[in-house]
Amino acid sequence: MEPSKRVRDSDRDTVAREITEFIQTEFAATTTIDHDTPLITQGIVDSIGVLRLVRFLEDRFQVNVQAQDLVLQNFRSVTAMLDLVINRSGD
Amino acid sequence: MERERQENQVRLISLAEGFLYANVLFALHRLGVFRLLDSGPKTLPELAAVMGCDEHRLMRALRGGLVTRLLEVDHENRYQVSGVVKDTLGPAADPSLDAWMWFLYSVQPAICQLDKTVLSGQPIFHFFSQLNQAEIRQFSLAMHNYAKSRGADLPNFLDLSGYKTLLDVGTGPGTYAFELAAKYRQLEISLLDLPSVLEVAKEIEAHYSLENQPHYLPLDFGREEIPGKYDVVLVSNTLHTIGPASSRALLKRLYSNVNSAGCLVVQAQFIPDHQPATRCWPVVFDLILMSITPTGENHGLNETIEWLKEAGFLNVASCRMSLLNTNSYVIGYR
Numbered sequence: 094m095e096p097s098k099r100v101r102d103s104d105r106d107t108v109a110r111e112i113t114e115f116i117q118t119e120f121a122a123t124t125t126i127d128h129d130t131p132l133i134t135q136g137i138v139d140s141i142g143v144l145r146l147v148r149f150l151e152d153r154f155q156v157n158v159q160a161q162d163l164v165l166q167n168f169r170s171v172t173a174m175l176d177l178v179i180n181r182s183g184d
Numbered sequence: 185m186e187r188e189r190q191e192n193q194v195r196l197i198s199l200a201e202g203f204l205y206a207n208v209l210f211a212l213h214r215l216g217v218f219r220l221l222d223s224g225p226k227t228l229p230e231l232a233a234v235m236g237c238d239e240h241r242l243m244r245a246l247r248g249g250l251v252t253r254l255l256e257v258d259h260e261n262r263y264q265v266s267g268v269v270k271d272t273l274g275p276a277a278d279p280s281l282d283a284w285m286w287f288l289y290s291v292q293p294a295i296c297q298l299d300k301t302v303l304s305g306q307p308i309f310h311f312f313s314q315l316n317q318a319e320i321r322q323f324s325l326a327m328h329n330y331a332k333s334r335g336a337d338l339p340n341f342l343d344l345s346g347y348k349t350l351l352d353v354g355t356g357p358g359t360y361a362f363e364l365a366a367k368y369r370q371l372e373i374s375l376l377d378l379p380s381v382l383e384v385a386k387e388i389e390a391h392y393s394l395e396n397q398p399h400y401l402p403l404d405f406g407r408e409e410i411p412g413k414y415d416v417v418l419v420s421n422t423l424h425t426i427g428p429a430s431s432r433a434l435l436k437r438l439y440s441n442v443n444s445a446g447c448l449v450v451q452a453q454f455i456p457d458h459q460p461a462t463r464c465w466p467v468v469f470d471l472i473l474m475s476i477t478p479t480g481e482n483h484g485l486n487e488t489i490e491w492l493k494e495a496g497f498l499n500v501a502s503c504r505m506s507l508l509n510t511n512s513y514v515i516g517y518r
Contacts, residue, residue, distance in 0.1 A: 123191070133507065139464075143507045161340060163506045 100182035127179040156181040202232035208248035225262035280329035286327040294475035311476035324357040324384035339367040341505045347415040354422030358385035369395040376401040419449040427479035435495040442518040451513040454485040492516035
């Protein structure tokens, strides 16, 4: 996906794959994750990890993650982050 | 199998060596190296001359700063602070982070003897009772720093629209009450803590422009009656200092301080109720409390909910705030 393009619903598979790959590489070297793996409650991503994820989502998908977005429901899984990216895209 | 064994070795060694890196940070901070580099890069002889210490020993300490990425060297081999230090301890950063560093440094001798505390049941020293006024200020500023940074989103998650009065029990620097009053301009806040602590809260208040003048109640809530009735009673990061038995007794007493249809809010860094404990700080914070207080103990979310119900509060619910905030809160209504 080209980084400058607005993320559409039809991009879901691509975006989900890229988020999964980032988490797999950066946080879950010894665990295999899927789109619904509980990332926070299983301790795969901690608070510094959330900040790194925010930077990744903002840089890669050109979205602006707000302070009020930094809640469990938006980062609990790849699917949750995917929804956040779609919702924030075009803001 | 061999790869897994190697990874486990690295994990264990990293844990065991962690205190060394923290001490490099403490030492460079206490030596004033970061402050000296605020004005720009300096050579080793320049730093040693200002500090009045041996160049070789200083070079070894600075090398510790390089490997921990607290310091960098420029192309002229001059030392400068890294982005981490610049953003957190530099002149433009919140100065009360200095105080937080002081707190962690101060409790370090106790936590280093955790094994003794576990066996004896006694803290290594009584941190709070031995503080002088300057140290109380330092500690309160440390709490202020926490409340202003990771804890600052309480007003975004706790809706106090329609409430008129708030009592903050064990207010410390008063930051949470001030932040709430800054957002909910109708709130009239009362801050309760020991007289020496309230002096610092008054200092912090100067940074806020509040609609209503705060009231200060210089009291020991453990020994003295708590006066008045309020729409909201806030108990923020206080119960862990007094332990479970005193917490339950305090919450029962506070029930009578809450107006009908009012609420009581306990904000804390709750220990996770389920294993594995993935939020590390509340757990290690509990170990600090065991090492430096006679009865202090961090508490879990579910037990706090039960304490509120036991005290008579209704519709008790909890809220986890931002993922960067180790605080959550429990709210119950009268």
